[in-house]
Amino acid sequence: MARPALQSLSTPQERMVEAARQVALVVGASLFVALCAQISIPLPFTPVPLTVQNFGVLLVGLLLGSRRGFAALILYLAEGAMGMPVFSPLGPGGVAQILGVTGGYLLMYPLVAGLAGFIFERGTKSFARAAIAGLLAEIVLFAGGVTWLYVATHSLAKAAYLGLYWFIAAEVLKVMVAAAIATRWGRGSAAQQ
16 A cells, blocks of 8 residues: 555654654664675775675665655765764775765765655656666766776776776676666555555
8 A cells, every 4th residue: 555645644642653754764764875895805806896885775775766865875974974884884984984085985875875765756666767766766877986086096998997897797797686676666666555
């Protein structure tokens, strides 16, 4: 059954329960991304680790939509900036990690989740739409990450070497799995309505 919009609920108690549910979804999503960040593999030829974190960001955007996905990743960055251990354990943590070599990727996360959600929530919730949403969101993610590395290295070739080439195959896999889960979840939700 579809959840009613917050403003269409009739009693203050119903509105409060729905608002609490929305907050819990956003907080839970930020914690899901933090859990995904703990699965990281250091690569000896780049300071950027291979992590499941990007998958979590995509999935949050696809499942929660643009607004809640964006909010969840803003919360995630705030948690990390406050020193909570939500970022990949391979980095320094806190603000130092946001300003470090992977900062460009981290700062793009709210936009990535927001864009993936925005594209997926407009139209039929098909695998193709979810995959396109994920692919376009990943382009935004890597544009931010590689740009950040370019500023640090002053070489586009070196930035692409450190922050793009090694990750393409894994990112395609993450997009496909996130799209499959989001599509399946969407069909399950539609069947319950």
